[in-house]
Amino acid sequence: MGASFVNFHVRSEDRAAIAKALARISPVQALVASPRHGWTSFVDVSASSQDTQQLSRIARSLSKKVSTAVFAFLVHDSDVFHYQLFDRGRLVDRYQSLPERSHPASKAMRQKYAGRPESLLPWVRPGVTVEDLRTVLAGTAAYRFEEERAAAFAALFAIDAGLAGADFQDFDESDAEMLSVLSKSNPAARALQQAVRAQDIAAVRAALAQGASPNLAMDDGGGMPLLYTAMSPSNLELVKVLCEAGAKCEARRADGRIVDTHLALAVGCAAHSGRTEILDYLLTELAPPTALALADGLRDAVQCGSMELVQRLLRAGADVNSTGGVGALPLAHAVGRGHRVNSPRRAPTDWPQIVQALLDAGANVNGRQDDGMTPLMAAAAHHEPGFVRQLLALGADPDARLDSGVNALLLARAYGHRDIVDTLRPVTAVDPDPSPGSLWAAAAAGDLAEVESALAAGVSPNVVDSHEHVPLLFAARNNHYEVALRLLEAGADPNFSTKYNDLTALWFARLHGDGPLVELLVQATARGRKKRPAARR
Numbered sequence: 001m002g003a004s005f006v007n008f009h010v011r012s013e014d015r016a017a018i019a020k021a022l023a024r025i026s027p028v029q030a031l032v033a034s035p036r037h038g039w040t041s042f043v044d045v046s047a048s049s050q051d052t053q054q055l056s057r058i059a060r061s062l063s064k065k066v067s068t069a070v071f072a073f074l075v076h077d078s079d080v081f082h083y084q085l086f087d088r089g090r091l092v093d094r095y096q097s098l099p100e101r102s103h104p105a106s107k108a109m110r111q112k113y114a115g116r117p118e119s120l121l122p123w124v125r126p127g128v129t130v131e132d133l134r135t136v137l138a139g140t141a142a143y144r145f146e147e148e149r150a151a152a153f154a155a156l157f158a159i160d161a162g163l164a165g166a167d168f169q170d171f172d173e174s175d176a177e178m179l180s181v182l183s184k185s186n187p188a189a190r191a192l193q194q195a196v197r198a199q200d201i202a203a204v205r206a207a208l209a210q211g212a213s214p215n216l217a218m219d220d221g222g223g224m225p226l227l228y229t230a231m232s233p234s235n236l237e238l239v240k241v242l243c244e245a246g247a248k249c250e251a252r253r254a255d256g257r258i259v260d261t262h263l264a265l266a267v268g269c270a271a272h273s274g275r276t277e278i279l280d281y282l283l284t285e286l287a288p289p290t291a292l293a294l295a296d297g298l299r300d301a302v303q304c305g306s307m308e309l310v311q312r313l314l315r316a317g318a319d320v321n322s323t324g325g326v327g328a329l330p331l332a333h334a335v336g337r338g339h340r341v342n343s344p345r346r347a348p349t350d351w352p353q354i355v356q357a358l359l360d361a362g363a364n365v366n367g368r369q370d371d372g373m374t375p376l377m378a379a380a381a382h383h384e385p386g387f388v389r390q391l392l393a394l395g396a397d398p399d400a401r402l403d404s405g406v407n408a409l410l411l412a413r414a415y416g417h418r419d420i421v422d423t424l425r426p427v428t429a430v431d432p433d434p435s436p437g438s439l440w441a442a443a444a445a446g447d448l449a450e451v452e453s454a455l456a457a458g459v460s461p462n463v464v465d466s467h468e469h470v471p472l473l474f475a476a477r478n479n480h481y482e483v484a485l486r487l488l489e490a491g492a493d494p495n496f497s498t499k500y501n502d503l504t505a506l507w508f509a510r511l512h513g514d515g516p517l518v519e520l521l522v523q524a525t526a527r528g529r530k531k532r533p534a535a536r537r
Contacts, residue, residue: 002078003147005167006047008059009159010040011069011123015179018042021065022181025058027189027213031171031178033163037125041163042181046216048168049225050076056084064089069123071157073150073164081146082113083153085120093119095137097146125158132156188212196226196242199233204241214247227262231269236277243286263289264296267313271304279309283316295324302333307354320361327370331355331363335375335391336382355387365396372402380408380424383417388424398428406437413441414474436463443471443487446480451487461492470496476505481517484509494524 010018013035022030022042032042047055055072063070063086074082085092095115117133124133136152143149147165154164171178188210195203208214216226227247230238266279279297283289289297298318301309310330314320323329334355359365368374376396379387388408392398401407409428412420414437439459442450451471455461462470472492475483484505488494497504506521 002076002145003165004050004076004078005147005165005170006050006055006072006074007041007043007163007166008047008062009071009073009154009157009164010042010062010066011038012040012066013038014066015040017066018062019179019181021062022058024065025061027216028058028181029189030181031168032181033160033178036160036163037158039157039159041160041166043166043168043171045168047072050074052082059084060086060089060091063087071159073154075147075150075165078145078147081149081153083115083150085123097137097149120157124156128156189216192216192226196229196238199230199235199238201237201241204238208241208245214242214245225262228265231262231265231278234269234273234275234278236281239278240281243281263293264300267297267300267306267309268304270309271301271306276309276312279312283312289316291319291322292325294318295322296326298322298330299324299326299328299333302330302354302358305337305351305354307350307357310354310357314357314361320358320363321367323370329363329367329369329373329375331358331365331367331375332369332373332378334358335379335384335387337384352386355390359394365391365394366400368400374400374408376400376408377402377406377411380412380417380420381415383412383415383420385417385419385423388420392423392427398424402437406440410437410441414444416444416478436460439463439471440469440474443480443483444474444478446475446478446483448482448486451483455486455490461487461490462496469498472496472505473498473503473508476508476517476521477511479509479517481520484517485520488520488524494521 012018015032015035018040019030019032022028022032027046028044029046030042030044032040034040044054044058047058052074055074059070059072067088069085069087069092072084072086074080076082079098081097082095084094093116094113096113099109099113115133115137117130117137120133121128121130133156136149136156143152150164151161154161188207189212191210192204192207192212192214193216195207214226225247227239227242230242263279263282266282270276270279294313294316295318297316298310298313298320301313320330334351337351363375365375374396376388376391376398377400379391398408407428409421409424412424436454436459438450439454439461440463442448442454461472464470470492472484472487472494473496475487494505504525506518506525509517509521
């Protein structure tokens, strides 16, 4: 997991006035830092849930109340840096570094979140130019992680770097440096949080009756909605009380898209506890779930390997071909066997039964996830020969490719699944032009001649696949010294690491304990310059 945080910065050193204004915004539970360099920074527990609507509401309201500029910073999983700037309640500028993170972004969406550097000049520190701002926002400087971009951006305004990378959970109310603020307009908020934590139904009802919002976040630093906390121990009565009071059943994430639903959480709780009361309540007694909520619920049911829950979601009307909030197809998950884990409360999953249920419900064998993957590619990559044969028999296209040129055959070859390669080769068209996928596959297979061919055709040695792997990682993982040497000679970055778990070629080589390859990569690493290659075809 990468870094995730939300913080706010007010162009004023009057902390008392800021705290007074915050106390009139509900719901707010904030910690306000001492002023520094003309700015007063604070963090808020509900904004920490990465709800951009709450972030905007707090920044806009405070900006209007104190008649000055307020920045809101958000970083999500080290992948996204997002800011909003309000001045006297008016939106001045907004920016997002990766608007297409969870789904394709239109030209209009990119322009909307591109940022307008010239509009920021009234608040920069002396000597900062529009070009300085443009350099940080446009990405011409190399930022491996988006918290680095956030820090560089904050520095242009003399905003404290530590506070620009902080979240509510990084502080404690007993911290002498921080001033604690709880909305005066909703004094029951803390009582409601404590009551939900204690699973005290009577106290929850009393706090709600006194005006506490059912959409508050917990005050434990995690920023999770109250309804999430109620679901975790499968407390149906508590869930009903909160829902009847108006608790929202969907959460909006960093890019503004609803990508996490309480219905999906209920599916996960039901799969691991064996209790389905909350799921049944959300499906049948509340307002009809949205199509997105149903799609995310079906995806999680498949991931958990629960045939019973899959059938419940299908009966409720879940679209078997929807990619939901995270861009994933249920069928692709099923043929890859979900998370490949089973709850200790359930018998081992009958994956062919789940796959068949999805197919019977109309799953498209040639459907694509938001990243371009098809069910056949997923089955090939996860070494599921039976599902590969089944999908081919049903008309799955073996020639379907990602933008990089990768198809199911190349994935199977790259991961060393020879039996699937033998199945796919006779039915897959020959690609006369080397593609990035052919370089990955050749590196994984140790085929030096094909590596040379792909490099000669102009394929970058640092091309990144959909799983954040480069050819050098494949070569190191499969212990191919000559291929690794050739890739390094061609300019492969020895310090490249996967985004989500930070694994390098040297790590893979040491896993195999091969002396010459380890020594080669140790020397190359010492000479290399740590960066993330730009090539991402």
